[in-house]
Amino acid sequence: MIFVTVGTQLTFDRLINTIDQWAATSSDEVIAQIGPSDLKPKNMLWQQFLSPTEFSEYIEKARVIIAHAGMGSILTAMQFKKPIIILPRREKFGEHRNDHQFATAKQFINVEGIHVAMDDGELVSLLQSIQSLTVCSGVSPYASPELLTAITCFIEES
Amino acid sequence: MVFILSKSKKILAIASGGGHWVQLLRLRPAFEGSQVTYVTTIDGYQSALGDAKCFVIKDASRWDKLGLLIMLFQIFFILIQIRPDVLITTGAAPGVFALRLGKLFRAKTLWLDSIANAEDISLSGKIAGPHADLWLTQWQELEKEEGPFYKGRVL
Numbered sequence: 001m002i003f004v005t006v007g008t009q010l011t012f013d014r015l016i017n018t019i020d021q022w023a024a025t026s027s028d029e030v031i032a033q034i035g036p037s038d039l040k041p042k043n044m045l046w047q048q049f050l051s052p053t054e055f056s057e058y059i060e061k062a063r064v065i066i067a068h069a070g071m072g073s074i075l076t077a078m079q080f081k082k083p084i085i086i087l088p089r090r091e092k093f094g095e096h097r098n099d100h101q102f103a104t105a106k107q108f109i110n111v112e113g114i115h116v117a118m119d120d121g122e123l124v125s126l127l128q129s130i131q132s133l134t135v136c137s138g139v140s141p142y143a144s145p146e147l148l149t150a151i152t153c154f155i156e157e158s
Numbered sequence: 159m160v161f162i163l164s165k166s167k168k169i170l171a172i173a174s175g176g177g178h179w180v181q182l183l184r185l186r187p188a189f190e191g192s193q194v195t196y197v198t199t200i201d202g203y204q205s206a207l208g209d210a211k212c213f214v215i216k217d218a219s220r221w222d223k224l225g226l227l228i229m230l231f232q233i234f235f236i237l238i239q240i241r242p243d244v245l246i247t248t249g250a251a252p253g254v255f256a257l258r259l260g261k262l263f264r265a266k267t268l269w270l271d272s273i274a275n276a277e278d279i280s281l282s283g284k285i286a287g288p289h290a291d292l293w294l295t296q297w298q299e300l301e302k303e304e305g306p307f308y309k310g311r312v313l
Contacts, residue, residue, distance in 0.1 A: 008176040008200065052202035071177035071274040075184070075313065103277040139313065143184045147296075147310030151188035151246070151268065154292050155167055158244050158266035 002130070003062035004032035004044070005055070007070040011037040012095055015087050018120050019066060020044055022127045031058060064130055069101040074114060079141060083133035085115045085126050112136050167192040170242035170265070172233075172256045174217065174249065175200030177274060182248045184312040185270070195240050197233070199252060215252060230255050237263050247286075248272060254286040261289065268292045273312055275300075 006012035023043035030044035067073035069088035077084035089095035113136025117123035199217035218225025247253030287293035295306035
């Protein structure tokens with residue numbers, strides 16, 4: 001099963017439309033969380049919103065995740081060891097109020113298991129090789145020791 | 159022999175649902191030994207928190223003035239109840255309010271800007287960060303003398 005998510009806040013119709021078109025020829029079942037969108041995808045099961053429990057269940061069952069370049073989606077995929085394709089929202093398309101997702105995407109280009117599509121064309125290419133995407137070999141469930149130490153000291157000194 | 163037992167600290171850990179929340183949870187080892195209360199904007203996260211209390215407040219962005227007002231009052235009443243020693247937030251809007259109000263309650267405050275903000279501090283970080291006792295960025299390139307400081311990342 002391929003699970004698609006646009007995050008908890010905004011629509012991302014460009015992503016949903018591209019995936020819906022591709023899903024017509026996909027051998028995998030595709031399920032999408034589409035946000036507060038008016039779209040009615042034809043080739044995949046969809047819901048606007050999911051509870052955290054439902055979201056976790058879909059992430060666990062998914063073979064591949066496709067998402068906006070949101071940190072919640074990226075970190076969740078890494079924690080669950082699922083390959084993830086990310087497409088950043090762009091300010092110029094009105095998909096977000098700034099381009100920080102574009103900046104995020106650039107930072108993750110060489111990270112194992114994170115497959116970055118900077119535009120629709122790259123997304124379609126990645127979808128064509130969806131059967132062989134690499135996965136992140138695992139990430140700690142917690143922050144870096146450096147950050148944890150800094151915060152522990154901050155708490156102790158207060 | 160005299161044992162000095164320090165009272166365990168009360169922490170209020172607050173973050174919007176989604177990416178901010180996922181990052182906040184990655185800080186949990188630092189909260190060990192303290193009494194933590196969580197605050198977020200999405201219902202349904204509580205099961206991951208064990209026995210820790212979790213308040214769910216209204217989500218609102220800067221264009222929803224009424225929503226922000228409701229959020230402000232909700233946070234105020236949580237602070238009255240909890241009276242934390244320490245307030246830690248990864249953003250966004252709820253963190254801004256909590257940080258400013260937290261100071262009224264004499265809490266020590268920490269703002270950790272999201273790892274998503276790789277090229278510029280977030281808007282809410284720019285508003286709240288200068289008022290935090292510790293203002294952190296997760297990108298060394300964004301570190302400045304007066305803050306934010308870089309002390310590592312959630313990943």
